Each structure stands twice: as C-alpha cells, then as structure tokens.
Amino acid sequence: MASDENDDRSGLTDLLAELGDSDVVIEVVTGNGRKAPAAGALQKLEQAVEASYRALAGSARVDLETVAVLDEVSKRSMSVWLRVKSQGEAADESELKFLARGTLAIIAWMDGSQTHQLADLQQAIRVLAWGTAITSAAQPVLPASAELVAAITAWQQAKDALAGGDAVRIITNNGSAELDLAKSVADPRALLQARKLVNHSAEMIFVVEMPDYQATGQWQLKHGGTRTMAYCEPGTLLDKFYRRELDVRPGDALRCRVDFETSYGPDHEVLSERYRIVEIIEVLPASRAETAPQPPRHEPEASRHVTEELETAS
Numbered sequence: 001m002a003s004d005e006n007d008d009r010s011g012l013t014d015l016l017a018e019l020g021d022s023d024v025v026i027e028v029v030t031g032n033g034r035k036a037p038a039a040g041a042l043q044k045l046e047q048a049v050e051a052s053y054r055a056l057a058g059s060a061r062v063d064l065e066t067v068a069v070l071d072e073v074s075k076r077s078m079s080v081w082l083r084v085k086s087q088g089e090a091a092d093e094s095e096l097k098f099l100a101r102g103t104l105a106i107i108a109w110m111d112g113s114q115t116h117q118l119a120d121l122q123q124a125i126r127v128l129a130w131g132t133a134i135t136s137a138a139q140p141v142l143p144a145s146a147e148l149v150a151a152i153t154a155w156q157q158a159k160d161a162l163a164g165g166d167a168v169r170i171i172t173n174n175g176s177a178e179l180d181l182a183k184s185v186a187d188p189r190a191l192l193q194a195r196k197l198v199n200h201s202a203e204m205i206f207v208v209e210m211p212d213y214q215a216t217g218q219w220q221l222k223h224g225g226t227r228t229m230a231y232c233e234p235g236t237l238l239d240k241f242y243r244r245e246l247d248v249r250p251g252d253a254l255r256c257r258v259d260f261e262t263s264y265g266p267d268h269e270v271l272s273e274r275y276r277i278v279e280i281i282e283v284l285p286a287s288r289a290e291t292a293p294q295p296p297r298h299e300p301e302a303s304r305h306v307t308e309e310l311e312t313a314s
Contacts, residue, residue, distance in 0.1 A: 015070055015081060019173045021096035022084040023067070024049055024103070030076045031165020037078055044158035045168065049082060051154040052103040055147035056125070062099070098132040100172035106151055107170060111180040118145060118191045145192055153188040155179075201259050203281070206230065208252045215242050219277070221254070230258065230275040237280035251286035 016025065026045050028037040050064045067081040084096060102125050109121040122142050129142075159181050162168065168179040185191075206221035212232070219230050219238075232238050236256075240246035248254075257279040 015068065015079065016171060019171070021093055021100065021173050023173060024064075024082050024084075024100065025079055025171040026082070027077060027079040027169040027171060028162075029167040030163070031167065032163065034163065035073070035076055036071070037166060038161065038163070041158065041161040041163075041166075042078065042080060044154070044161045046080060046082065048151065048154040048158045049103060049170070051151040052106050053084065053099050055143045055151045056099050056102040057095075058143065060095075094132045097174050098128055100174040101128050101132065104170065104172065104175050104177045106148070107155065107177045107179060110152060110155060110185060111183045116185055116191065118148065121148065149188050149191050152185055152191070156185050156188060159184060200262070201257065201278075203255070203257050204275075205253050205255050205284070208248060208250055208254060210250060211241065211248050212238075219254075221275075226273075228273065228275060230277050232277040232280075236277060237283065238277075246283065248283060249286065253284035253286070254280055255282040255284060256280045 019025065026042070026049065028042060028045070030037050046064070046066075053062050053064065063085045064082040065085045067083045069081070070079040072078070084099065105124045105128060106121065109116075109124065113120060122145075125142060159179065162181055164181070166181065168181070170177050170179070204223060206219075206223050206228075208219065209222050209227065210220035212219050217231050217234075219232055221228055221230050237246065238248070238254075241248050254277075256277050259276045259278055261274045
C-alpha cells in the first residue's frame with residue numbers, strides 16, 4: 001500500500017525537485033468526493049500569487065507564466081507550476097527569495113493574525129527585506145498599502161471560490177504554506193482605514209473658492225494648498241449670507257471654529273479629512289484692487305526750456 005502511494009505521488013515529487021527560486025507551485029486537493037477543483041478557483045489562486053509578487057516587487061515589473069500543470073486523478077489533486085518572468089533586467093537571487101517569502105508571509109498573516117493590523121504585515125515584510133539582503137537601507141521601502149490590500153483581496157476571493165473540504169498548498173523553493181479556508185478577512189478595504197480621529201475641534205481660516213449660492217450647506221473652501229468641501233451648521237454668521245444680508249465672495253476668508261474627522265491609513269498617511277463649521281468668528285474680505293494714483297505728468301524738456309526763455313524776456 002505504501003509503495004503504491006509513493007508511486008502515485010512521484011509526479012509531484014519530481015516536479016518539486018526541479019523548483020528554482022523563481023518558481024512557485026499551487027497544489028489543490030479536492031474534497032467531498034469531487035474529482036477535480038474548479039477551473040475558476042485555480043485561476044483565482046494564480047491571480048492571488050501574481051498580485052502578491054507584484055505588490056512585493058514595487059516598481060519592478062514581474063509576471064508569472066505557467067510552466068506545467070499536473071493532474072493526479074487518483075489523488076483528486078491538481079498542481080500548477082508558475083515561474084517569475086521579469087520585464088527588463090532579471091531579478092537576482094535575493095529578490096526572488098524575498099518575493100517567495102513575502103508571499104508566504106501574506107498567507108501566514110491572513111491565517112494567523114488575530115487583529116489583522118496591516119502594520120504587522122508590513123513589519124514582517126520589512127524583516128524579510130533585511131534578511132534577504134535586497135536593500136542596504138536601514139528602513140527598506142515597503143509595498144504600498146493599497147497594493148498589499150489588493151493582494152489580500154485576491155487571496156480572499158480565491159478562498160471564497162474554493163469548496164469546503166478542499167486543501168491548498170503554496171510551495172516555493174524557500175518554504176511552503178497551507179491555506180486555512182476557515183480564516184477570512186471580511187472586508188480587506190477596511191484595512192486602509194485602521195485608525196480614525198473623530199470630532200476634534202480647532203480654529204481655522206479657510207479661503208472661499210465658491211460660496212454656497214444654492215443654500216445646500218456645503219461650502220467649497222481651501223486651506224493652504226488643500227481644497228475641501230465643508231458643511232456649515234445652521235445658526236452661524238453665514239445665515240446672513242443666505243438672507244442676503246452678508247456679502248461673501250470668492251477669495252474672501254472665513255475665520256471659524258470647526259469640528260473635523262481625520263482618517264489615517266495603517267502607515268499613518270492621511271486618507272481623508274472632513275470638516276463641519278460650527279461657528280463663524282469673522283469674515284475677512286479679500287483685498288480689493290484700488291485705483292492706483294496717476295503719476296504726475298511731466299512736460300517735454302524742450303517745451304519747458306522755451307517757457308523759461310519767454311519768462312526771462314518779459
């Protein structure tokens with residue numbers, strides 16, 4: 001019995017023996033008596049691997065090409081052998097190891113993290129960058145948060161496409177990982193808004209880009225170099241603007257007290273800010289261009305000389 005089982009697995013064993021640092025194998029073993037995994041599920045797994053490699057590669061362009069597909073009917077298993085295909089200069093050994101280990105780290109974070117904080121995954125990737133010597137910088141450049149979330153989304157979609165009882169293993173020359181289909185990230189996009197600071201109050205000066213002529217309560221304002229839409233609460237000085245008792249023009253400034261909510265990403269970048277004006281302290285009119293005084297008119301030199309001569313003669 002053991003000999004037969006070894007014979008059945010010899011195909012996959014031979015395949016794994018030929019793996020290099022640029023290779024990755026996806027193995028899917030179907031459950032519940034089904035003969036083969038769905039083609040759509042395999043395709044989504046390939047897309048998840050490719051999304052992970054691209055996120056980790058940063059500005060370098062990498063693609064994955066299919067080298068071989070192994071269908072082990074007796075074991076209800078199908079394996080897909082993929083290979084990194086670089087665009088331009090080929091990736092070196094350290095970069096390939098980083099891509100493989102980083103992909104496994106994403107899977108481990110998705111299946112093993114209790115809090116699913118994106119900062120924890122980025123720290124793990126930073127440690128991998130140091131360990132594989134792909135950078136000499138003290139703080140290596142990390143994958144963009146949005147690209148990591150795109151990879152996590154792809155893995156979650158692949159999990160959702162698989163059936164209960166299926167088993168998936170991702171195999172590289174630098175380690176392997178089994179997907180836990182019972183673990184999920186319900187809303188990967190929410191990872192980009194891991195922290196929020198809500199209802200902070202401050203006194204600010206906004207420049208009016210467009211007054212609220214339609215009385216919607218929304219004012220198009222500018223603070224420094226940032227354009228924003230601010231909601232104005234009823235009961236402020238701007239009520240007089242709506243009653244046409246106060247003139248506010250583009251370029252005027254509003255010194256006001258606002259409540260604002262700032263949304264931060266996991267790496268502390270500001271994603272968005274929302275302002276609500278609760279009090280108008282002062283309207284500061286823009287400086288109006290005044291009519292410049294006309295310079296004194298000077299008579300031509302020749303005419304002035306003639307006049308002087310006539311006065312002397314008389």
